[in-house]
């Protein structure tokens with residue numbers, strides 16, 4: 626992994642767990658349907674990571690898509706967010722397919738590889754998106770893909786394009802720019 630200087634994050638930039646209910650509600654499902662959005666990328670028996678999972682809006686459907694022999698790793702730096710996901714997983718009877726991992730802000734630190742990684746509305750919250758991307762490159766299985774979706778409200782087209790430059794410089798392939806995802810999106814492979 627290349628040597629990258631991690632910049633300080635601005636305080637208050639992390640989405641607080643107190644507003645988890647805003648991320649996980651039935652109205653959002655109408656506009657950002659997790660199954661419709663992710664079915665093209667997740668197969669049964671896959672290992673998939675929901676990075677910056679928040680309260681698990683995507684995690685539960687990801688667990689259904691990987692099926693009983695697959696695995697989803699729900700990763701977040703806020704323990705309270707993981708707590709929300711755990712409760713939902715039990716309610717939907719998919720807790721055995723989900724592994725919970727509390728990471729640090731500067732490093733995911735997960736010693737496992739995945740076939741698919743979702744980073745939905747989270748990259749812009751990290752102290753160094755480039756450092757995160759470099760780490761994610763080491764976490765993909767052969768043929769694995771990463772879907773990044775960033776909110777238009779917080780990420781300008783210019784900064785999204787800067788991230789795409791980093792993505793190319795780090796040696797990823799840009800597969801496409803998926804539409805109707807609810808934000809600025811890019812699908813990349815390792």
Ligand SMILES: C[S@@+](CC[C@H](N)C(=O)[O-])C[C@H]1O[C@@H](n2cnc3c(N)ncnc32)[C@H](O)[C@@H]1O
Pocket residue numbers: 639640648649676677678679680681682683700701702703706728729730731732744745746747750751752
């Ligand atoms: C805006 S929320 C999105 C949650 C979820 N992906 C969704 O779309 O509902 C961003 C989440 O990313 C998490 N996050 C922010 N920085 C992170 C980091 N460096 N590593 C892991 N998770 C992070 C936050 O704790 C928060 O739960």
